[in-house]
Amino acid sequence: MSKKEWKEPTSEQWTYLHGTLLWSKGTIFQGERLLTTFNKSNELSTMLFERPDRFAIYSKQSRELQDIVRYEEDFFVYSLHRAIFFIFKASHSFAGFKNIYDKVESIIGEGHAKDIRDMRVHIDEYSKGKGDQPDRFVYESPEELYPVKPFAETLFVADASSTIVFPDAYLIGGRINVQNAIMVFEDLLPSIREKCESFMFPLRVN
Secondary structure, X not given: OOOOOOOOOOHHHHXXXXXXXXXXXXXXXXXXXXXXXXXXXXXXXXXXXXXXXXXXXXXXXXXXXXXXXXXXXXXXXXXXXXXHHHHHHHHOOOOOHHHHHHHHHHHHOOOHHHHHHHHHHOHHHHOOOOOOOHHHOEEEOOHHHOOOOOOOOOOOEEEOOOEEEEOOEEEEOOOEEXXXXXXXXXXXXXXXXXXXXXXXXXXXXX
16 A cells, blocks of 8 residues: 555544454464463363372362463453454455454354353343343354364353363353464464554555
8 A cells, every 4th residue: 555545544443453453462362371271270170189189289279270261261252352343343444354354253153252242241131031132142052063073963052151161172152262263363363464554554564
């Protein structure tokens, strides 16, 4: 984009571009942080049985890590929701973002990030069968979710407050695959960065 072609974004458009780049990176960062914390918690749970002489110590540490995992889950959901929100907003003002939005939603699942974010924030309402989308609070896995055995025929039901974990899939609310979210944003980040910066700082990029 040349200086002549560039049109300075409005403050609102600037917010969309900055938010897209910030929270796309944040989704990767928070997703990796969540998985690292979960792995530590899992390792400590195993040690509870391997070292009965240290059960009291490991048990306390394990409970604390399990709480931290939950914090990290909610921070990840917030990051993912913000990334998708700003990409969607940017797609209405700048070329190239619609394809990015469609790719992210196809991997994450349309509406899943907003659903989980809203339902966890308003869990007091949803746990009573209320909320804006009570029929979406409980999720039943589609049969095609795991095309690779041994999970090809694994079905489950999960509400938005729960988590289902397979060896290669950490599923928040049974529907947001953390590994897939990290993968799609790592794949798209170079394009997101280039597009955002070309509209924000065209002379620096070109």
